[in-house]
Each structure stands twice: as structure tokens, then as C-alpha cells.
Amino acid sequence: MQRTIDRLLDGRVVLEQPRRGYRAAIDPVLLAAAITATRGQKILDLGCGAGAAMFCLAARVPGLSITGVELQPEYAACAEANIAHNNALGAFTIIQGDVRKLPRSIQTNSFDHVIVNPPFHDRKSHSPGPRTDKNTAQAMSEDDRAAWIKSAHGRLKHRGVLTMIYSTNALAALLQLMDHKFGGLAIIPLWPKLRMPAKRVIVRGVKDSHAPLTLLPGLILHDNDGDYTTDAENILRKAYPLPAMT
Secondary structure, three states: OEEEEEEEEEOEEEEEEEEOOOOOOOOHHHHHHOOOOOOEEEEEOOOOOOHHHHHHHHHHHOOOEEEEEEOHHHHHHHHHHHHHHOOOOEEEOOOEEEEOOOOOOHHHHOEEEEOOOOOOOEEOOOOOOOOOHHHHEEEHHHHHHHHHHHHHHHHHHEEEEEEEEEEEEHHHHHHOOOOOOOOOEEEEEEEOOOEOOOOEEEEEEEOOOOOOEEEEEEEEOOOOOOOOOHHHHHHHHHHOEEEEOO
């Protein structure tokens, strides 16, 4: 499979990824900007793909130990290659395996943060394309979704934080799955433009917390001319955290 070499965060992150199939856009960069990690913490990226989110996070927060799990061998191989491309950013481990049945090396570890940029579409209603790798990256069943939440919960430390970027179309189902497993739920809308409905949200939950749900200030991605807003530009170019996280 042919690959390209791309750059995120104005070149801070080098990303080798397949030329065709699922390719990282702004979602993993926005996810990385929402993680409240600090130096020395352990991070688990479930379904890491080529590693865009984890390397963007490491570019903003030094001194992290990050493990990525990826099912598809080609994407896992890209993530491995990206360790060399970004070796100055932190300590990384890539494991080719199934999020629904994590390898033993992961099951014996606990993490401060789990980050997830999962397939958004429901496999029952999603019309698959010709590429199996892209279909796997874009759609999952309800059982798969529940298994991802269970895996994330099981690998977090007490008061560990799960952070996901997700489609608003499936938000209600996601919150139902997180109920009784996570508290202190926080939702951050990502609006394409002012006065337009949000298509994506950041969802954060804290293991063993009983705090109520909070709707945090959202992010407007584009102005009326279609250019990125200043806040979005700072995140996508300068590795700033989401304003709601500061």
C-alpha cells in the first residue's frame, strides 16, 4: 500500500499514512487538544490508526508515555514508522491488536487517560465502500461500541479520564453506554460555523466519579468566509489546548 508523508501542527508532527483509505484530518488534532494530560502520565490511544492524535498530544505535552492499539496491520505499521519520525516528542509503544479483546500486555497496565477517535457510523445503516480498511475505520456495531467503552473503563486508573471525539448523531447512544461507568461527563460541541448545528462533539468522562454532566463552551471552527477561527487556528497550527480545557 502506498503511503504519504504529511505534517500536522505546522510541521511539529510528521505523519506517514496510507495514500488511500482512511486518512487523518482535523478530528485527531482536536481530540489531542482536549486531553488534560500532564508530564509523566500514561496514555492509551484505542484505535490509534497511524497515530495522529497521540503524536499531536505529545507535541503539546512533553514527557508522556503513550501506548497505541490498532487493529489493522497497515495502520499499525504506519504508527510504528511514525515513532521514528517523531522520536523527540515522547515515549511511544504501538500494539497491533483488537480493542474489543486487548492483548495481555495492555490488560496488565492501567492508564491516566484513554483517548478514542472511534468509527462514527452504525454498521447497520452505513453503506460500505470498496475499501475494507476504510470501512473498518468508519463503522462499528452497537456491540462493538459497548466493547470499546468497556475496554477503556477497564484500563483506566481510579479517577482516570476517557476523552473521545464523536458524532452528534450517535451521542445519545454513547452517553447511555457511559452511564454508571463514568461520571463528571463533559460535552464540548464543535460547530462548523456560527449558528450551525454541531456535527462533532468532544466527550469526556471520569472513572469512579459521581459528578453531574456539564455542557462546556464549544469551539467554532470556521468564520463566515470559511477560514478557520482564531481559536481553531491556534489548535490546528500552534498546538494550543481547546479553550474549554484551560
